[in-house]
Amino acid sequence: MVLHPVLGKLVSKRVVLASASPRRQEILTNVGLRFEVVPSWFKETLEKSYFAAPYEYAVETAKQKALEVANRMHVKHLRTPDVVIGADTIVSVDEQILEKPVDKQDAYRMLSRLNGKEHSVFTGVAIIHCSSKDNQLEMEVTDFYEETKVKFSDLSEDLLWEYIHSGEPMDKAGGYGIQALGGMLVEYVHGDFLNVMGFPLNHFCKKLAELYYPPSKHNVQHKKYDSIPSVDTFENLSDVESESSNFTEHKGASKLDSSGMCSSGSIYNSENSSSVRSGFMVPLENRNGMPENATRLPSKILELMDGFRASKALFVASKLKMFDHLKNKGPLKAVDIANEVGTSVCGTERLLDACAALGLLEKTPQGYSNTDSTNTYLTSDGEYSLHGYIIHSNDHLWPLFTYLESAVKEGSRQNHRAFGKKAEDLFKDYYHSQEVKQRFMAAMHSIAHLTARDVATAFDLSRFKSACDLGGCTGALAHELVQIYPNLKVTVFDLPEVIANTSYFQPSAQHTAPVTFVSGDFFKDNLPEADLYILSRVLHDWPDEKVHVLLSKISAVCKPGSALLVAESVLDEQKTCPPTAVLQSLSMTEGKQRSGSEYKQLLEKHGFTNVQIKITENLLDVVLCFKTLSP
Ligand SMILES: Cc1cn([C@@H]2O[C@H](COP(=O)(O)OP(=O)(O)OP(=O)(O)O)[C@@H](O)[C@H]2O)c(=O)[nH]c1=O
Known part of the structure; x- marks a missing residue:
């Protein structure tokens, strides 16, 4: 049984x-929708003064984003999609429309505009149903909008800047993300939370229900469907759908437009389109008479298949210090960077284009330049x-x-290979070769610096x-502490x-x-006195036996009332989350990532x-x- 069976209507499509928005992808993935992601190239530059109300601007932009993708896919002779979904989120305050900030200022x-006030998100x-007749693209557009009211509390200048420096505002309308750190700025939300995050899921489901379950003649007077007709499962729905019934049914519904079924409906023709650019698309042909969706791969898998290319592109651009050159001198053309x-x-040029495709760089006629988060990270x-850490990852x-294949077969690290x-031997190398030592320390420093604030403030240590x-x-x-x-x-205690x-x-x-640095080996030497020990x-670097040795040593020097703070990526009890920690385990060190209950057990065993x-x-x-008192 699914909560919103109407989504099943999309299964065979x-x-x-x-949209490139990770939030939209997450919201739709979370409800089991299968879709491909083809970010729109439509530039969000419509003249705002042409629109009587802010939501009209958002609806039109959403529509243009979706139309651009539908047209591009059709024109490039990639298989025409059945349904294209576009969205645009804006923040409106004092009659002004706020989109994504261009820089920190x-x-x-x-954020200063929103400070202490209520605003609308x-x-x-736009939901576009596409079909191809005589190689002509026909599109039926349904659009709608959702409004949510959000109020910010009174925020200090320091807090605003701290939030801005976190980097979170940069890719978000109004400069905040309610789902993350930005949630701390918010006093109340009236309406759909997911709408603020970027996609009004509830309204979307209702709109689909309107489209796919048109009212029968005898109840046509009840134009609005508040509840979604109950259908058992996705499978049931997809089984009964036939290729021809899918959209004919929708077309029937949209003919009811005049009676108010769709908020708007219009037919666009691809001849109107001037956009003919190539983009990332993986056309999957219908081979050997297999049903279409049997050959369709979900975007997540395609992304994973390509992940190694993306990682290596990032590593090489970092290693060649291309981002450093761009920070100091950008925008630069490929030839200038190549010379540098x-x-x-x-x-x-290929590498820079790949970085632009991955969202690490911006490409304009003037050349390539870093995004804000590229400058920061x-x-x-x-x-x-x-x-x-990137250089450590690469080298x-x-x-x-x-x-990895040998590592899995043999269950051991593959340093020898x-x-x-x-x-x-390699570990010793870290401390013998100056270059390797610096590289390793820089890697550890990157992660420590990035996480320091969250670790230091997770508990009140005052x-x-x-x-x-x-x-x-x-x-x-x-230093953060x-x-x-x-x-x-x-005191920092290390080798x-x-x-x-x-x-x-x-x-x-x-x-x-200043921080004091003391050298020693925590397995062999006496530990400096302190009322808070930190690991x-x-x-995660050590097996349980070694962890016991270390914890018993700390426990022995800890006075009653003193504490131990452990910072690690804590696995869920199933040990499949968070993925970064689970993937780290594949390095097959003798240590391991542990769950919350495993850490608890280890610590309690030593009197904590x-x-x-x-x-x-x-x-x-x-x-x-x-x-x-007593361990
Ligand atoms: C207020 C708010 C917004 N957002 C994000 O802001 C972007 C808006 O920009 P957009 O132009 O609508 O979308 P985009 O990210 O540029 O993607 P695209 O659809 O390709 O234009 C979307 O991401 C949203 O999630 C949050 O994540 N949290 C919030 O609280």
């Missing part, structure tokens, strides 16, 4: 979502640079993953006076080879008490109680527990 302008949606980095022009000096993880050395970050590497978390808790003194190389990673401006990204777990939605979750 080739449905295309004409723009985001600030928008409109999502316009010493690469072929044709190869560089992908340049080597970006505020939350992941450059170090270390990629070769290892090439041998990938690097000609055993895992232990009661502690001293903390010791065991294996704290470059001190990224330690002293910023947030000015009365906290933090001498690590401590000797931390200076490069220290923040330039030191506003707070961030340490335990009151174990609390915070899932942060960042890469690391946080476990806090306290030492009691």
Whole structure:
């Protein structure tokens, strides 16, 4: 039984979502809809003053986005889709329409406008049913909009800027994402929450019901369907659908337009289209008389099949420091970048186009330039640079993953195959080769810096006076802690080879008490005294036996009332979520990722109680527990 059986009407159809918005994809995937994603190239530049009301602008933009995709797919002789869905979300305040901010200043302008006030979020949606007659594309357009009212509380300037610096506002209408950090800005929501996120699912289902279950003659006076006719399962629906019945039925419904069934209905012809550009589409032909949907692959699988290409494109552009060049000098043409980095022009152009296709770069007639999040995360000096981790992924993880098949067959790491050395020798290498050491530390630093704030604030740690970050590497978390808790003194304890190389990673401006670095081996040496011990990204590296050794050592030096904070990606009890942590396990280190109950068990075994777990939605979750009197 499905909640919205009308969605089953789409099962046998080739449905295309004409949107790059990850939120729309998520909302529709979550309800079991199968569709391909073909982002629209329609530029959101309609003249706003032509529209009497903000929602009209959103509806028209949604319609144009969907029409562009339908036309492009038809013109390029890719199989014409049956249904194309387009959407556009805007925020409206004081008669003004706010779309996605172009930069941080723009985001600030928008958020300041919304501060302390109620505003409306409109999502316009267009559902286009396509058919091809004598190679002419015929389209029937149904559109609608949904309005949700949202009120922001009174927010300080600091908070607004902190939110802007998180990078979240940049790809979101009005400069906020209600589903994530932006939810903290919101005092109330009146209406459909998913509409704010980008897609009014409920209204969409109602609209489909109107289209697919037209009223019979005897009840035609009840124009509005508030409830959706009950049909048992998707399967039932798809079984009875015949190719010809699918759309004829819809056409019948749209003939009822004059009686108010569809909010609008019109026939567009592809001759009106001037857009003939090639795009990412995977045409899947109907072979050997197989039913059409048997040959249709879901977009998720196509995305996974291509994932390795996308990762490698990102790695190579990072390694060649293309994003750094673009940050300093963009927009640049491919030839300029090729000259700067010493690469072929044709190869560089292909790589830059791939980066633009992946949304990492913007391409205009002036050349390529970084997006805001590329500046923040992908340049080597970006505020939350992941450059170090990307280089580690390229130079270390990629070769290892090439041998995943052997790793699975043998159940062990493949360092000997990938690097000609055993895992232990290689680990020693990290501390012997200066270059490898720096690379590894930069990788650890990237992740620590990106997660530090969420780890440091997952719990209120203000009661502690001293903390010791065991294996704290470059001190990224330690520096965040002293910023947030000015009365906290933090010691970073790590191997001498690590401590000797931390200076490069220290923040330039030191506003707070400095962090102390102490060298030692936490398995062998005495641990510095502290009332809060921290193990961030340490335990997953070790098997249970070693974890027991380490925890019993910490437990022995912990005074009653002191605490241990563990930062790790905590698996769900099924151990299939979050995917990043599950995929990390494929490296086959002797350690492992653990679930919340496994961490709890390990900690309680060593006299730690009151174990609390915070899932942060960042890469690391946080476990806090306290030492009691008797272990
Ligand atoms: C208010 C709000 C908006 N959004 C996102 O804002 C984008 C709007 O832009 P759009 O132009 O409608 O869509 P797009 O992302 O550019 O994609 P496309 O459909 O290809 O134009 C969409 O993403 C929405 O989810 C959130 O994720 N959360 C929120 O609280």
